[in-house]
Amino acid sequence: MALQMRGECGHCHAQVAPEGEAWICVFECTFCPQCAGSIQHVCPNCGGELVRRPRPNPARAAGQATA
Numbered sequence: 362m363a364l365q366m367r368g369e370c371g372h373c374h375a376q377v378a379p380e381g382e383a384w385i386c387v388f389e390c391t392f393c394p395q396c397a398g399s400i401q402h403v404c405p406n407c408g409g410e411l412v413r414r415p416r417p418n419p420a421r422a423a424g425q426a427t428a
């Protein structure tokens with residue numbers, strides 16, 4: 362089974378923005394917040410726990426970080 366689902370919810374196939382909220386399992390199965398909630402934060406593919414994916418800092422990405 363392919364595990365390359367980055368950028369797309371593995372449950373409803375909605376697009377998950379790189380800077381948006383997403384939930385991932387240890388194998389990087391990706392889920393949108395709605396599906397993560399409905400599957401009770403347990404990956405349906407591997408049975409692992411889903412954790413919230415860290416988001417990049419927009420200010421840092423723009424090269425204008427001051428702190």
Ligand SMILES: [Zn+2]
Nearest residue numbers: 370373393396
């Ligand atoms: Zn979804």
Ligand SMILES: [Zn+2]
Nearest residue numbers: 386390404407
């Ligand atoms: Zn998984």
